[in-house]
Structure formats: structure tokens, C-alpha cells
Amino acid sequence: MADHNRPAPVAAPIHDLLVHRWSPRAFDSRPVAPDVLRSLFEAARWAASSYNAQPWYFIVGTKDDPENYQRVFGCFVEFNQGWAKNAPVVALSVAGMKFPHNGEPNRHAYHDVGQAAAYLALEATARGLQIHQMAGISPDKARQTFAIPEGHETVAGIAIGYPGDAATLPEPLRQRETAPRERRAASSFVFTGGWGKTSPIVAGK
């Protein structure tokens, strides 16, 4: 069994929930209770958004409803289907690209869907679950399958469930699952005064 306690090697102290959130691909087949799933989407609900427009939507399928599971799963690219097939819950996030209050384009629709997805991920982490978000989906297939209306875009796929055994993954995914977690240094993305000028806040980090 993989070690699912894979804390981020942080360069400065951050909250435990953030340290322990990561994106495994090994899922156990154990189902997720509906009230737990409800809390995950409730977490997404309380994200911040521009004009409080809440541009997020989620289309969800659970394995106890094979037809609707398959409709979501079928929108994942083949590579992602290879490992996501063990996840008991799959979802797609969708962004409303216009503000409801005036019909104008919402430049922050994807940004705010990202915030909602981050909350969902952290609520999952808090409950001993995991999620893995995927760019590798077919938005065209999603639009067709679910009749996603004009003005809305399918953003990402999400696999949800409990930790599984990394040994069940094919290589190179198995190795990736246990490789050190990596991020670029804060000095490369926190600036003060001008582009590329490392902020004193993170100087030398």
C-alpha cells in the first residue's frame, strides 16, 4: 500500500490541510457516502467569486449509477480513463462565462471555478479523501453529452474517492505517485517593484 501521507516539503510553515492536499491517481473502489459528497460540493459553494457570480457548475457521476458515471467518464481522454476508472466518483467542472446580472463576459470565470475546485479538494483532504483534477478531457464531447448551453464552458475533469494502492497503477504513473513533490521556488514568482524582481518577502527562497 502506498504511503498516502505525502506532505508537501514546504519552505515556510503553512496550514496542515494545505500541506496534505495532493493529487494521487491511485483510488480505492470504496464508494463515497452521499452526505460526504454533499459536503465536498458545499465547500465549493463557499469559494470567493467576482461579483459573487459563483460561475461554477459540476456534473457528477457515481459508480452506483453506472449510466451517468459512464457519461462523465466518457469525457475524459483515454490516458486519464486508464487510472480514473477506479475512482468511485467522477465529475466535470463547468464555467458560466457571462455575469448573470448583466450578461457581460466574466473574465474571472475560470479563475473562480478554480477557487471552487480548490475548496472541494481541501474538503476532500480534510475527510481522508483525495481528488485528482484533469485538464485532459473533451469539452466538445461534454457539450454534446450533457447539452451544455452556449455561454458555458467545460473546464476540467475531477476524480474523487479514497486512497488506493499505488502498486495497481501502470508505470510511469506508479513511480510518479511516490516521487518527491515539486514546485518552483517562491523567488521565481513573488515579485516586488517590477517583473522578475524577487520580492524581499521571499528573497533567497
Next chain:
Amino acid sequence: MADHNRPAPVAAPIHDLLVHRWSPRAFDSRPVAPDVLRSLFEAARWAASSYNAQPWYFIVGTKDDPENYQRVFGCFVEFNQGWAKNAPVVALSVAGMKFPHNGEPNRHAYHDVGQAAAYLALEATARGLQIHQMAGISPDKARQTFAIPEGHETVAGIAIGYPGDAATLPEPLRQRETAPRERRAASSFVFTGGWGKTSPIVAGK
């Protein structure tokens, strides 16, 4: 003094950190220690991202460095300057719109900057700070001021600091600061089987 304990009226249990994150506009002038700021950006660093591309950048100004504070602050629209002027720290988020590994467009750049900003917000909440994110900025002015290179877009403004007194805000902001926190019902955005079909997970919620 405003009551800064303004928990979300959740419809299902979620983690305390998520319950207590909100977006006040009343800031105290108390500075934020550099090591605390460093942890906020460290939190952002550990967000998930497509291909682990980490497309987020932050340009930060603190009031003890008035010139560089002003350069960030000057990119906020006038309405936001009206309340953000009390925040001891201001920032802009910037998205790298292309993947570093192949130069192709990153469809999830804004989405992943949103995830990083959400982590920053939650780390702030955990430390008794608050952030308020703003759509109301001038990306053109930011590009000019900071020489933001092609292939990068300024996403949002962020005010960072400790809770202040809502009574110092002009109306209608003062009232907004204490009005009930609201979100649309989960039944309006969690679907199963097709667009607009409320998922059984959140039925009746």
C-alpha cells in the same frame, strides 16, 4: 468594531477554515510581518495545476515601501482604492498563459491562478488575516507599470491584512460588510445526467 467572526451559513458541514474564509473590505493598518507574508505565498505555491505548470505570479507591495506599494495600488480601480487604501499589503496576480514545457496555450492558466489565490486566502484565514480579491483593476496599467511580458496576463488585485473596523467604511460598503453571506443553492449547480438536472447528492438543498 465589526464582528469578524462571520461564519458561512452552510447547508452541510465543511471544514472550519472554509467556513471562516470571507472577503472583508475593512482592514486595520497593522503591518503584516514578512514571515507571515512568506507563508501566504508558500501556501499559493502548493496549489494544484495542469501539468504542474504553476502558472501563478504575484506582484506585491507593502506600506513600509511606499513607492512599490503605490505602484500596485495604482492598478486598482478608483472604487477599490477607496477601501483598499487601509490594507498594509496589496498584490496583483498574474497568469502565465503558455506552458513552459512546450509553449502551447494553457487553457487552465486562470483556473490554476484561482486555485493558488484560494490557498493564499485560506492560509491568511488560518493566521487571523483576511484577503479581499478584486476584479476591478487595470491590466493595461499593470502591464505598463511592471513591464509584464507578452504571454502573461494580470488577473486580479488582492488586499491583504488584519481585520479592521467596518464603521470606517463608507456606505453601502459598511452595510455589505455585515449583511448575511449568500450563495445560490447547491441544487442549482450540482448536476447528474444532464445540464440543469439536480444531482441526487444535493437534491432539495
